[in-house]
Amino acid sequence: MERSWVIGDCWLGCGRTGVRVLWLGPVQWDGYTAPFMSCASCLARLMAQARAYWLSRLRIAAGA
């Protein structure tokens, strides 16, 4: 999937605005949709958490 960086606001907690952000997907809540944007440092933190989750699931699947 092609992703492109744009200038915008980070939605992932650092609160920075006017920075390079990447669209991660839609936020959907109560029938409303908003674009979920992340800056590079927040994305790195999110990906580290996601990798830890995937690795723990792999370990469970492997029976380790």
Ligand SMILES: [Zn+2]
């Ligand atoms: Zn951020």
